[in-house]
Amino acid sequence: MKALQIQEHGPPETLRVVDIPDPVPGAGEVLVRVKACALNHLDTWVRRGVPGHRFPLPLVPGSDVAGVIESGEAPGFRPGDEVVVAPFTTCGRCGPCLRGNEVACREYRILGESRDGGCAEFVAVPQVSLFRKPPSLSFPEAASVLLAPLTAYHMVVTRAAVRPGEHVLVTAAAGGVGTAAVQIARSLGARVVGIVGSESKREAVLALGASEVVVCPPGGDPVQAVQAALGKTAFEVVVDSVGGPFFEAGIRLLRPFGRLVTCGATASGTATLDLRRLFFRSLSVLGSTMGSRHEVFEVLRMVESGTFRPVVHAVLPLEDAAEAHRMLEDRRVVGKVVLVP
Ligand SMILES: [Zn+2]
Known part of the structure; x- marks a missing residue:
């Protein structure tokens, strides 16, 4: 598949679109065909590198995925369903996870930061990360109602x-x-x-x-x-x-x-x-950092009730990722910059 990949830390020009094998979903995971992936300042940190922190390079960045289930089984979902994906994964078994306070899970991992993310044609994610895409939103809009x-x-x-x-x-x-x-x-x-x-x-x-x-x-x-x-x-x-x-x-x-x-x-x-x-x-x-799945649910509910609407500044092809990062870093944007594979 075509994917944006961070192979080394550096300026926006180090971002490359490469051909890599399609991700293989693990147990309890599904494969999602990415229709849109919204960027966050997090993406620019991952690209630049953070002193004292090791990212698992090479890494596909991108935390905010809206797409369509390509294959795999998830209760309540079928291949072809339009979904958004919680921008993080957790162990699902520990005390904080069971209390719904997932941000305190020791295995809290952000997509595109500590595991491959959504700036690609496909991403493999746990079935418990899936939420229905609000039907009133386009894919770029739906990708913009996640991490931020x-x-x-x-x-x-x-x-x-x-x-x-x-x-x-x-x-x-x-x-x-x-x-x-x-x-x-x-x-x-x-x-x-x-x-x-x-x-x-x-x-x-x-x-x-x-x-x-x-x-x-x-x-x-x-x-x-x-x-x-x-x-x-x-x-x-x-x-x-x-x-x-x-x-x-x-x-x-x-x-x-x-x-x-x-x-x-x-x-x-x-x-x-x-x-x-x-x-x-x-x-x-x-x-405060990130949030838990019940809060993803609440944000999506606010979208459906009309009390919250995504603000999309620009939608760019994956190949323009470097420009998208510059827009974020130069603070030229109002709302979200979204990449489409
Ligand atoms: Zn946990």
């Missing part, structure tokens, strides 16, 4: 437990996690402010239900940007996927008893935290 919305759901609902009427600030609000976090917080009855990096992204984020959008260009001070736009303001919840200065700004913009939930560090993995602010103001800092 799952991450956002886990942050907003499970970790921060956003309540109606709360003021929520979302950083990188035009990104994959951001566009989902804005919609999910909004659906809970929160009042949402989004931060974006350029004026061109403002309208798109307002259209998702944000009540205000603050533009903070790269290198700008997010606190100043927020206060210049909204006056002296503070939030019950900050949803941050950027890290570095945005994490620090988020802490400064919290009300007493506020919570900051973090899932990413696309700007920087280090930040300074003033402990006096943390304890005097009774703040909470919550880590």
Whole structure:
């Protein structure tokens, strides 16, 4: 089959479309013909490499698969059925798995990060990873309601437990996690402010239900940007996927008893935290990563009820993967970039 493969870490040009044998499904797995695979910032980390972490190269990247069952048996599904695939696998037997808290499973593996993913014509996945594709969505749209919305759901609902009427600030609000976090917080009855990096992204984020959008260009001070736009303001919840200065700004913009939930560090993995602010103001800092299958189910339910809609920025052929990665890295996108084999 035709597949994108990371053979060595490096710049986008190192991504190659190669011919490799079709994957052979293991016990309890099915073969899915990939119709669309959405990209995440994770894909760019896997491509670049992360100091101190070993990826199993060569590796087919891509976590977010929408496609059609090609072969194999799964209860409730038949070959030809249109499906989306949970972007991770777990052992299915341990305490956390049985409690539905799969993110704590020791064998939690992300597709396209620690096992071959979906940037290929076929991918083999466990039958328990299959969900029906929402019929109202195209394949690129369906691939866009997986890893990032799952991450956002886990942050907003499970970790921060956003309540109606709360003021929520979302950083990188035009990104994959951001566009989902804005919609999910909004659906809970929160009042949402989004931060974006350029004026061109403002309208798109307002259209998702944000009540205000603050533009903070790269290198700008997010606190100043927020206060210049909204006056002296503070939030019950900050949803941050950027890290570095945005994490620090988020802490400064919290009300007493506020919570900051973090899932990413696309700007920087280090930040300074003033402990006096943390304890005097009774703040909470919550880590969050990915989510569990019941949360994939909840996101798909929100799609079907119309409270959540995917935002697709571009659909490109597999051969244009390098350009797709550059679009993500240059933060030129609103929503998801999707590859089709
Ligand atoms: Zn487990």
